[in-house]
Amino acid sequence: MVFSSIAFLFYFLPVFLLIYYLVPAKWENPTLLLASLVFYAYGAPGFLPVFIVMMVLNWLLTNRMHLSPTPKRKKWLLAASVALNLAVLGYFKYMNFFVDNLNALLQLTNHNLIAFNRIALPIGISFFTFQSITYTVDVFRGDAVPLKRCTDYMLYISMFPQLIAGPIVRFNSIAAQIRERQIPMEDRVNGFCRFMIGLGKKVLIANPLAMLADPIFAMSYQDISTATAWIGILAYTFQIYFDFSGYSDMAIGLGKMLGFRFPENFDAPYTSLSVSEFWRRWHITLGAFMKSYLYIPLGGNRKGVARTYLNLVVVFLLSGFWHGASWNFVMWGAFHGAFLILDRLFMLKTLDRLGKIPAMALTFFAVSAGWVLFRTETPGGALQFYQAMFAFRSGASLPWQPQHLFLVLAALISFAPATTIGQKAMQKLFADHYTSKSLTVIIVFLLLIILPLAVGSLASNNFNPFIYFRF
Numbered sequence: 001m002v003f004s005s006i007a008f009l010f011y012f013l014p015v016f017l018l019i020y021y022l023v024p025a026k027w028e029n030p031t032l033l034l035a036s037l038v039f040y041a042y043g044a045p046g047f048l049p050v051f052i053v054m055m056v057l058n059w060l061l062t063n064r065m066h067l068s069p070t071p072k073r074k075k076w077l078l079a080a081s082v083a084l085n086l087a088v089l090g091y092f093k094y095m096n097f098f099v100d101n102l103n104a105l106l107q108l109t110n111h112n113l114i115a116f117n118r119i120a121l122p123i124g125i126s127f128f129t130f131q132s133i134t135y136t137v138d139v140f141r142g143d144a145v146p147l148k149r150c151t152d153y154m155l156y157i158s159m160f161p162q163l164i165a166g167p168i169v170r171f172n173s174i175a176a177q178i179r180e181r182q183i184p185m186e187d188r189v190n191g192f193c194r195f196m197i198g199l200g201k202k203v204l205i206a207n208p209l210a211m212l213a214d215p216i217f218a219m220s221y222q223d224i225s226t227a228t229a230w231i232g233i234l235a236y237t238f239q240i241y242f243d244f245s246g247y248s249d250m251a252i253g254l255g256k257m258l259g260f261r262f263p264e265n266f267d268a269p270y271t272s273l274s275v276s277e278f279w280r281r282w283h284i285t286l287g288a289f290m291k292s293y294l295y296i297p298l299g300g301n302r303k304g305v306a307r308t309y310l311n312l313v314v315v316f317l318l319s320g321f322w323h324g325a326s327w328n329f330v331m332w333g334a335f336h337g338a339f340l341i342l343d344r345l346f347m348l349k350t351l352d353r354l355g356k357i358p359a360m361a362l363t364f365f366a367v368s369a370g371w372v373l374f375r376t377e378t379p380g381g382a383l384q385f386y387q388a389m390f391a392f393r394s395g396a397s398l399p400w401q402p403q404h405l406f407l408v409l410a411a412l413i414s415f416a417p418a419t420t421i422g423q424k425a426m427q428k429l430f431a432d433h434y435t436s437k438s439l440t441v442i443i444v445f446l447l448l449i450i451l452p453l454a455v456g457s458l459a460s461n462n463f464n465p466f467i468y469f470r471f
Helices: 006-022 025-043 045-065 072-107 123-143 150-158 171-179 185-217 225-259 275-281 284-295 305-323 327-354 356-373 379-390 401-420 419-430 438-458
Strands: none
Touching: 006 045, 006 150, 025 045, 025 419, 045 123, 045 150, 045 171, 072 123, 123 150, 123 171, 123 284, 123 419, 150 379, 185 225, 185 305, 185 401, 185 419, 185 438, 225 356, 225 379, 225 401, 275 356, 284 305, 305 327, 305 419, 305 438, 327 356, 356 401
């Protein structure tokens, strides 16, 4: 089940909210947990038993760790919990990748190949793993006290608004809200507005851009024209932003409607003046996770320049590999890691001298070029697409279609925060609390324009999964 579906918008969500708002406060957590398990079972029923067993085991290990009398035993239990989560992630997400690569080596050496039944990837397993790790590590560090009830822990892990594609919510930032929370009417209305903004971004912008990008990436890269290749990657560049940030907006809005404050996940990333700044604005919760639980434990920038660069490379290689079991994702991580090192060496100073607009344009160009690795399926396919982008050749192309206009619309919205007027407009639109006047305008806009258009679009094409569901 996806947020941008008729089943969720008109059946699951209204029924759940009606029950959730009517039950006594002590029943809010059980109600939300049951709804979250139903939500997950709708999309991945086969993995649900494993999901539940993993949550129970993690809760038991972490509680035992917290009560352990010696630091050594605490570390062993921490290692056991992290290893358990990574083992499950490795099996379901990376086993196919490892076996395929091993078979490729065996084929080169004329050995028999390994017979292997391919494993289906459960939705949301990466985010489930990361949240499990934050819980255990936060308790180990003393940043949070473990939850007494297993059901409360299961709620933290499985809460449906952010279970499938984030934001990654650190346990210490939400522990108090799980134990007790208030849901004022202002937050319910504010959360509804944020949810509708995300729905509009996904259904009215990202989906039409997918209709432009997907046919281009389905063509033979050796035959397409340079102009068509650029239209394809630009359409995907904006599609993935509006798709993923739209999901994050919907998750944050739903959370607020339920009494939770989830962290922001995007901050106008395409207005960045460097790739380093881009990573402070794109998938913010992933960057924070990698910094707190990987980069700093590796030594961060405290052990000299060479070690700092090595740590950056390791973090971004693993970040790329986390996104998917493919060499393309590893290369994408290496691509961005290299830019972060170049920024530290000289690029930041160079971009600063160039000025705001050239720096923004060059950064957007670099990020867009990186998305080729993300969107294509093989290194060879990526190379062919790059050749099409920079060969200045004529070739196969798609005729003009209305979706080209959405490319312009997406660009205008994406770069609007770079202007003073656009920045103020975005601040009002995504404000934590609306004034009565702006709230009235926003609600009328959402209900009269976004909602009917989105519903109409969904009615004609109800299958529109989010890109990050695959990770």
